[in-house]
Amino acid sequence: MNKTPTPKGFKFAVHKAYFRKGERNDLALVVSEYPAQVSALFTANLFPAAPVLVAKEYLALNQSVRAVIVNTGSANACTGQEGIDNCKKSTQLIAENLGIKASEVLPASTGVIGLQMDMPGWEKAAPLICQKLGTAELEDFAEATMTTDAFPKFAGMNLKLKNGTVCLAGVAKGAGMICPNMATMLSTVLCDAQIDKKDWDLIFKQAVDQSFNRVSVDGDTSTNDTIYSLVNGASGVKPEKDELELLQNALTKILKELAYLLVKDGEGATKVLFIKVSGTKDNAEAEKVARTVGHSQLVKTAMYGKDANWGRIVAAAGRSGVNFDPNALRLVFCGVELFKNSQPTKLDFDSLLKKPLEETDLMIELFLGDGDGHYELLASDLTHRYIDINADYRS
Amino acid sequence: MNKTPTPKGFKFAVHKAYFRKGERNDLALVVSEYPAQVSALFTANLFPAAPVLVAKEYLALNQSVRAVIVNTGSANACTGQEGIDNCKKSTQLIAENLGIKASEVLPASTGVIGLQMDMPGWEKAAPLICQKLGTAELEDFAEATMTTDAFPKFAGMNLKLKNGTVCLAGVAKGAGMICPNMATMLSTVLCDAQIDKKDWDLIFKQAVDQSFNRVSVDGDTSTNDTIYSLVNGASGVKPEKDELELLQNALTKILKELAYLLVKDGEGATKVLFIKVSGTKDNAEAEKVARTVGHSQLVKTAMYGKDANWGRIVAAAGRSGVNFDPNALRLVFCGVELFKNSQPTKLDFDSLLKKPLEETDLMIELFLGDGDGHYELLASDLTHRYIDINADYRS
Numbered sequence: 001m002n003k004t005p006t007p008k009g010f011k012f013a014v015h016k017a018y019f020r021k022g023e024r025n026d027l028a029l030v031v032s033e034y035p036a037q038v039s040a041l042f043t044a045n046l047f048p049a050a051p052v053l054v055a056k057e058y059l060a061l062n063q064s065v066r067a068v069i070v071n072t073g074s075a076n077a078c079t080g081q082e083g084i085d086n087c088k089k090s091t092q093l094i095a096e097n098l099g100i101k102a103s104e105v106l107p108a109s110t111g112v113i114g115l116q117m118d119m120p121g122w123e124k125a126a127p128l129i130c131q132k133l134g135t136a137e138l139e140d141f142a143e144a145t146m147t148t149d150a151f152p153k154f155a156g157m158n159l160k161l162k163n164g165t166v167c168l169a170g171v172a173k174g175a176g177m178i179c180p181n182m183a184t185m186l187s188t189v190l191c192d193a194q195i196d197k198k199d200w201d202l203i204f205k206q207a208v209d210q211s212f213n214r215v216s217v218d219g220d221t222s223t224n225d226t227i228y229s230l231v232n233g234a235s236g237v238k239p240e241k242d243e244l245e246l247l248q249n250a251l252t253k254i255l256k257e258l259a260y261l262l263v264k265d266g267e268g269a270t271k272v273l274f275i276k277v278s279g280t281k282d283n284a285e286a287e288k289v290a291r292t293v294g295h296s297q298l299v300k301t302a303m304y305g306k307d308a309n310w311g312r313i314v315a316a317a318g319r320s321g322v323n324f325d326p327n328a329l330r331l332v333f334c335g336v337e338l339f340k341n342s343q344p345t346k347l348d349f350d351s352l353l354k355k356p357l358e359e360t361d362l363m364i365e366l367f368l369g370d371g372d373g374h375y376e377l378l379a380s381d382l383t384h385r386y387i388d389i390n391a392d393y394r395s
Numbered sequence: 396m397n398k399t400p401t402p403k404g405f406k407f408a409v410h411k412a413y414f415r416k417g418e419r420n421d422l423a424l425v426v427s428e429y430p431a432q433v434s435a436l437f438t439a440n441l442f443p444a445a446p447v448l449v450a451k452e453y454l455a456l457n458q459s460v461r462a463v464i465v466n467t468g469s470a471n472a473c474t475g476q477e478g479i480d481n482c483k484k485s486t487q488l489i490a491e492n493l494g495i496k497a498s499e500v501l502p503a504s505t506g507v508i509g510l511q512m513d514m515p516g517w518e519k520a521a522p523l524i525c526q527k528l529g530t531a532e533l534e535d536f537a538e539a540t541m542t543t544d545a546f547p548k549f550a551g552m553n554l555k556l557k558n559g560t561v562c563l564a565g566v567a568k569g570a571g572m573i574c575p576n577m578a579t580m581l582s583t584v585l586c587d588a589q590i591d592k593k594d595w596d597l598i599f600k601q602a603v604d605q606s607f608n609r610v611s612v613d614g615d616t617s618t619n620d621t622i623y624s625l626v627n628g629a630s631g632v633k634p635e636k637d638e639l640e641l642l643q644n645a646l647t648k649i650l651k652e653l654a655y656l657l658v659k660d661g662e663g664a665t666k667v668l669f670i671k672v673s674g675t676k677d678n679a680e681a682e683k684v685a686r687t688v689g690h691s692q693l694v695k696t697a698m699y700g701k702d703a704n705w706g707r708i709v710a711a712a713g714r715s716g717v718n719f720d721p722n723a724l725r726l727v728f729c730g731v732e733l734f735k736n737s738q739p740t741k742l743d744f745d746s747l748l749k750k751p752l753e754e755t756d757l758m759i760e761l762f763l764g765d766g767d768g769h770y771e772l773l774a775s776d777l778t779h780r781y782i783d784i785n786a787d788y789r790s
Contacts, residue, residue, distance in 0.1 A: 113706020
């Protein structure tokens, strides 16, 4: 396997701090050699976890940061003032060992809600993981942030510009509680270009909107959803103004790849549904229909069962609350037109769809009229394994 | 087992017409000896099934009807003009055999979407079921309308009034695709009181609002949701004006019982969650929070796993879109206070909840502030069996 391209000037470390049961490392650190400009997005949940609150406080103090520390085991959410104090303490422990300020260390946590962090464990782990800095790769970082994830998620690419080559890479974790509203589970994106903060903010926001904000596993927006993007200038390459779009396209590509992997690894998922809705009055209507279809338990289980039960898709669109002309609805599933003019087409869809339904990626296209609105959502199916995982998470 | 009280002047018949695979009867008929006033509510789905469209047409013609005919196997939804023609033909076949008008026969269908009805089967079945009229009971009627239901659902009671005794009874079917928005799956309610249509309409609407409109199995509102209520006056007893409230309470009680049974028999359900939300600005806000919690796959799977993972309940409330003060939230689960002032209480909830979590009925109480808003929703859990049933429905 080729090594994922990794931006210059970032070092990684991972550690087993016994915060989470199991064999894997459960603490992950990335440090930038130079102050890195940062853009971030967080959960819209009314109960943001302590690390979300602390990170927002730190980002109000600093334009740049030096590190991101991610722990699993405890989500440090719904933990009150004690949780906030613990979170700050954890960043302080890392900062001391790196010789930087606590507010230059961005925290992220994932795991059980309501469980306080193991602070004696942090006291022990902080010096050890900082000593190990530089001994891990991007892939190890991704793996150490996993909880119920089945595989680590990372992507990276080099981008040739007029003044030289820059590199972008990202990692993400999160298989359940995934329906980001404003940000996503935990993701860290790194880039070594030289770029103005306000340009990077815009590029980042647009790329997230095209990727993470368009996936759904179970409709549950977590208390901890966080995405950090650090850009440290270590390549020495400054994109020209007319190259910012290239950079944005590259970042969007990486985040889309990560978003796809998140859905593919949706807890117990066996399918990735590409739900494309178009022809509505506006994009918001298309999104509403796409999310209703993508969240429908009946659609999700039919896809898991490799059952071309298209009636469930039409019924979900019909209860979305969007007021379209039912006679206008046309459904194309895996390239086969199944429904139009308020009734099924006469195609032998069971035999036509037998093979496509064996694939992982399933395309659901809904055309709802002449409007310009459109939206694409990636959603997972709903499986026995999802129930296994979530009926037995804490125990 | 005592026979369910059954209103006077109604006769039942059931028949196996081979519309649906399996051993059970799949055609159910109830006929009133006298013209019965009728109130009805239907699905809000944009793709109402043919029987919904036809029933609405018939009810615009008549103030009273004589019969309800329910078939399983085909939902006769998304079937275009052919489906509508077939539906009308089916009511005509029943009407001819009963010597009444087609528009006095209300149709209801449940089963696979997009499948046309078996009209030769109807030609054969119609005379046979009409010949059998009077040979079946309310319970048989309930059973013959079942699809994936695990047990028949019926309830009835006698109500003593000043002028004599009236009787109310109801049946319901439907285990999946349950999240009625305006009506519910299929339900037929019968009453033998003498009552003005406009009084009955009001009583019926209010009773449905307190019962069927407050249950959720999977959030999927069907194309076929229908509830008919027929009142035929056969008891000869007319409630006094000041007794209408008694009648309404009785009807509400019966419909609540049916609603509870629907959730209990939610496809594969093992738990009934009573989700009570209060303290919001208004009832609509409380409903939004209750539905977000009740639809949360993570909450539903935790309940199935008998896991007091209350963080998922708090997180669901926090992403509901309702803007309450997070510090005000108080969560009481099965009588145990788990969360307040933004953090868990110090109770040993795992041991306190071990026994309550073994019960079928689980009480989730969320207090969100000082407002007058409140709402109660009944929801099922999400289980392996749900996946079994729905990943393998058509095949």
